Amino acid sequence: MYFSVYDGAVSSRPEVTMAERKRQLVSSELTEAALQLLARKGFDAVTIDEIVATAGVSRRTFFRYFASxxxxxxxxxxxxxxxxxxxxxxxxxxxxxxxxxxxxxxxxxxxxxxxxxxxxxxxxxxxxxxxxxxxxxxxxxxxxxxxxxxxxxxxxxxxxxxxxxxxxxxxxxxxxxxxxxxxxxxxxxxxxxxxxxxxxxxxxxxxxxxxx
Amino acid sequence: MYFSVYDGAVSSRPEVTMAERKRQLVSSELTEAALQLLARKGFDAVTIDEIVATAGVSRRTFFRYFASxxxxxxxxxxxxxxxxxxxxxxxxxxxxxxxxxxxxxxxxxxxxxxxxxxxxxxxxxxxxxxxxxxxxxxxxxxxxxxxxxxxxxxxxxxxxxxxxxxxxxxxxxxxxxxxxxxxxxxxxxxxxxxxxxxxxxxxxxxxxxxxx
DNA sequence: GTCGCTCGTGGCACTCAGTGTCAAGGGGTG
DNA sequence: CACCCCTTGACACTGAGTGCCACGAGCGAC
Structure with a gap:
């Protein structure tokens, strides 16, 4: 599957652990918030703080999922x-x-x-x-x-x-x-x-x- | 002439203004200092402050010559x-x-x-x-x-x-x-x-x- | 010469990206 | 229940990049 076509919901397959699903969820939340904001306002006009505020996680967590x-x-x-x-x-x-x-x-x-x-x-x-x-x-x-x-x-x-x-x-x-x-x-x-x-x-x- | 093959000295052609020559000099100084430091220590290990200290100009001036x-x-x-x-x-x-x-x-x-x-x-x-x-x-x-x-x-x-x-x-x-x-x-x-x-x-x- | 203009410069303060560190919490396991 | 592991949030810090303003050097006008 290319370009992370997640469905926004947590797939509840039993073979993956709870922690794994939470990670996927946070990642999706972050990606969704970022792409939506960036596409709308342009790359430079959006700060990491905006993205994490929208996604509902901390700034530090963002950099645990994405390098930049x-x-x-x-x-x-x-x-x-x-x-x-x-x-x-x-x-x-x-x-x-x-x-x-x-x-x-x-x-x-x-x-x-x-x-x-x-x-x-x-x-x-x-x-x-x-x-x-x-x-x-x-x-x-x-x-x-x-x-x-x-x-x-x-x-x-x-x-x-x-x-x-x-x-x-x-x-x-x-x-x-x-x-x-x-x-x-x-x-x-x-x-x-x-x-x-x-x-x-x-x-x-x-x-x-x-x-x- | 490709890749800025400057000679390190100020060419004293009379048809260019004094200010222009000074600009060339600062640019050369900066490029020289940067390339020398970066090649030796690696890109991430060198800060702009080091470069400008070596070149003898201010931090602010660096960004007047180079965008990054x-x-x-x-x-x-x-x-x-x-x-x-x-x-x-x-x-x-x-x-x-x-x-x-x-x-x-x-x-x-x-x-x-x-x-x-x-x-x-x-x-x-x-x-x-x-x-x-x-x-x-x-x-x-x-x-x-x-x-x-x-x-x-x-x-x-x-x-x-x-x-x-x-x-x-x-x-x-x-x-x-x-x-x-x-x-x-x-x-x-x-x-x-x-x-x-x-x-x-x-x-x-x-x-x-x-x-x- | 000197007044005044212009332009490059330095200094300062500020925003923001990115990183290290540590304490707290929650979930699985003995 | 106690223990351990992993993730998170909070804080502090460095460094890149920018806006702003005041200073001084070159230069033409008078």
């Missing part, structure tokens, strides 16, 4: 990175890179489209706030490193010696970025899955080239 | 973005994208190699410090937007309608990133210009494809 104000927002989309990597790892090793990477990006992106009402405001907030944009790009850089490793493993190449794996990961995330941006600029009107196809049609010749 | 602690470092490499765009704009409009973009990236990258002693420590500092990495990527995102516009202009395409310009810019900067990283990891041993050639050999098929 940026983190609340970025965390919301953070799981997509793991999703992309996991999806790539699940593709057969002999599949063409362009196909495997397209699928890897496709799945999380399509999930965005499925939760447009919740995800789109967050994406718009990130794209228009430099500090958030920076932190999000930082996160993407980690995704890029992960993807690089996975691509190298699939091809049996050494990422420290060969430039292809890193470039392939970079191109795939450039496509991801372009899709997210187009999707946001169209107010969610364009189909993310289709945008992904179009983006990968452009970069495929390089992904499947001989990588000399 | 990150900014001192990132600014040092910031001109490379303008360089890339300018270089691209200078290429003939009918040149193949792979060739034009390769040249555009090549020139600033080669400049890095020419000032290795000064640039390499900064690059290493950025790559190993998350906060700086984030700010640098943020800056690169601006470069990407600029490049996207220039690519669209060259091809007479609309960047708002066509995904190719944004993807081409993204791929070029992915290549730039990969080169910078390899260069840093090799302690400057590998030739940046040659790394650029190799990276563009990988992405060229996509840059010169029909961009369907």
């Amino acid at each position: 104000k940026e983190d609340v927002v970025v965390q919301f989309l953070a799981d997509m990175g793991d999703g992309i990597r996991a999806e790539l790892a699940a593709r057969p090793d002999d599949e063409r890179p362009s196909v495997a990477l397209r699928h890897a990006v496709w799945v999380p992106v399509a999930a965005c489209g499925d939760h447009r009402e919740r995800v789109l405001p967050v994406v718009r907030l990130i794209l228009r706030t430099p500090a958030l944009r920076a932190r999000f790009l930082e996160r993407q850089a980690q995704w890029s490193d992960d993807l690089t490793g996975e691509v190298a493993r699939r091809l049996g190449r050494d990422a420290g010696d060969d430039m292809y794996p890193r470039l392939a990961a970079g191109m795939a995330l450039s496509a991801f970025d372009a899709v997210l941006r187009r999707w946001s600029e169209s107010d969610g009107a364009e189909d993310p899955a289709q945008l992904t196809d179009r983006a990968f049609a452009v970069i495929a010749p390089a992904l499947d080239g001989d990588g000399a | 602690k990150e900014d001192v470092v990132v600014q040092f490499l910031a001109d490379m973005g303008d360089g890339i765009r300018a270089e691209l704009a200078a290429r003939p409009d009918d040149e193949r994208p792979s060739v034009a973009l390769r040249h555009a990236v090549w020139v600033p990258v080669a400049a890095c190699g020419d000032h290795r002693e000064r640039v390499l420590p900064v690059v290493r500092l950025i790559l190993r410090t998350p906060a700086l990495r984030a700010r640098f990527l943020e800056r690169q995102a601006q470069w990407s937007d600029d490049l996207t516009g220039e690519v669209a202009r060259r091809l007479g395409r609309d960047a708002g309608d066509d995904m190719y310009p944004r993807l081409a810019a993204g791929m070029a900067l992915s290549a730039f990133d990969a080169v910078l990283r390899r260069w840093s990891e090799s302690d400057g041993a590998e030739d940046p210009a040659q790394l650029t050639d190799r990276a563009f050999a990988v992405i060229a098929p996509a840059l010169d494809g029909d961009g369907a």
Whole structure:
């Protein structure tokens, strides 16, 4: 499940402990309060004190759940990175890179489209706030490193010696970025899955080239 | 001239005003002190107070020259973005994208190699410090937007309608990133210009494809 | 020369992000 | 009941970044 699509209520599965459920609840409360305030008033106009007052916890507790104000927002989309990597790892090793990477990006992106009402405001907030944009790009850089490793493993190449794996990961995330941006600029009107196809049609010749 | 290769002394050209030269001097002093301290002790271990004490100016003055602690470092490499765009704009409009973009990236990258002693420590500092990495990527995102516009202009395409310009810019900067990283990891041993050639050999098929 | 203008600077106070520490409470376990 | 573990809230503190104001150095006008 990508971008923490919690339902706001505590799931009462018996296998998780009480403390665990309380933690989830506080985290949800905090995320909900933060995203709602930030999207409405803008990133700089909201202080941590406002957020914790709305969520009904202490300032100190906020920083036990999130490393920074940026983190609340970025965390919301953070799981997509793991999703992309996991999806790539699940593709057969002999599949063409362009196909495997397209699928890897496709799945999380399509999930965005499925939760447009919740995800789109967050994406718009990130794209228009430099500090958030920076932190999000930082996160993407980690995704890029992960993807690089996975691509190298699939091809049996050494990422420290060969430039292809890193470039392939970079191109795939450039496509991801372009899709997210187009999707946001169209107010969610364009189909993310289709945008992904179009983006990968452009970069495929390089992904499947001989990588000399 | 990329990455502010000042000489530490005040150039006494008569056509610039006294105040202007003083400003340059303070800026140099600050940059010098900051880079030296940060590279030696690490980003988090150095406070603004230390920097300004070393440079001999007040805390308040620091923020008149740089927007943040990150900014001192990132600014040092910031001109490379303008360089890339300018270089691209200078290429003939009918040149193949792979060739034009390769040249555009090549020139600033080669400049890095020419000032290795000064640039390499900064690059290493950025790559190993998350906060700086984030700010640098943020800056690169601006470069990407600029490049996207220039690519669209060259091809007479609309960047708002066509995904190719944004993807081409993204791929070029992915290549730039990969080169910078390899260069840093090799302690400057590998030739940046040659790394650029190799990276563009990988992405060229996509840059010169029909961009369907 | 000196008056007055401008601009860069330093000093101060303030807000806010982020962290270390400690005491208190609540829930599970013997 | 007593004990332990984990989470929380409260407080204090550092450091980044900003607004404000007064001072002084350069510079043109007279």
